[in-house]
Amino acid sequence: MIKRVGVIGAGTMGSGIAQVASTASCIVKIFDLNQGALDKAKTSLEKILTRLVEKGKIDSIEKSSIQNNIRYVNSLKELSDSQLVIEAIVENLEVKKKVFKELEGYVSSECILATNTSSLSVASIASSLEYSERCVGIHFFNPAPLMKLVEVIPAIQTSNEVLKTTSETIKSWRKTVAIAKDTPGFIVNRVARPFYGEALRIYEEGIASFSEIDSAMKEVGGFRMGPFELMDFIGNDVNYTVTESVFTAFYYDPRYKPSFTQKRYAEAGWLGRKSGKGYYEYK
Ligand code: NAD
Secondary structure, X not given: OOOEEEEEOOOHHHHHHHHHHHHOOOEEEEEOOOHHHHHHHHHHHHHHHHHHHHOOOOOHHHHHHHHHOEEEEOOHHHHOOOOEEEXXXXXXXXXXHHHHHHHHOOOOOOOEEEEOOOOOOHHHHHOXXXXXXXXXXXXXXXXXXXXXXXXEEEOOOOOHHXXXXXXXXXXXXXXXXXXXXXXXXXXXXXHHXXXXXXXXXXXHOOOOOHHHHHHHHXXXXXXXXXXXXXXXXXXXXXXXXXXXXXXXXXXXXXHHOOOXXXXXXXXXXXXXXXXXXXXXXXO
């Protein structure tokens, strides 16, 4: 039974993952280099849980216990007693490898080290470790507390035991597990690339506007959000980086070619909801 969980990165995903694990009664330590990110994660959890209490989904005792289960820490070393650490920092292979290598010096040899990467090779991240069989991908979707599906990705180095413990742990957190091989984009992000890419191409060819494309996909396609709403929700910077990474990893297969429109939006800081402007305006 995994009881002590470490989370690295208190951004969009790390803060959500910490909430999921603490709701499942784990003791969670969350670390971020940036104190502001830790403060923001704490404040936003308070808001989320208050809303859940107001809606009658949890009571105030549950709210306190979820909050009390989470410690916000300032050094990686403080994760040393974890049985499972989930990394959710910037999507950069070299940075992730460096953090995993340092982390291995603090935790016990049994501790499972997981990455929430969307598009990088888990095998490559695992290669930074002395005991690479303990490394696995645990890919949550945004927002982690609401999205049921979690992809679990064994690298070629991952032991069967680590895969089994990881899958059982994630299921015990009331998530649905899909095991996928360690290939770029795994399942959902690979299928999603042409969804965003083709929508951007339709816009670039002047066939329809953002809102026309979104509305068509929602009304006829049955999607809850259109591709542009979804890109604004995820963040154009994050979404563009994933597309570029999948495109490169598939040896520049044109099916996954990134879009200049999205690149310019990301460069302009028109990131979507989080910056107040993306394909739409957010007040
Ligand atoms: P984010 O930018 O919201 O948060 C990243 C956090 O990591 C920041 O708070 C930053 O200060 C911190 N950080 C950066 N380097 C660090 C380091 N060396 N040590 C400790 N903290 C560090 O990013 P995010 O959207 O939460 O994405 C995190 C990871 O999850 C990425 O690998 C991303 O690909 C993946 N992911 C993102 C989504 C999504 O929809 N945003 C979905 C699934 C997976």
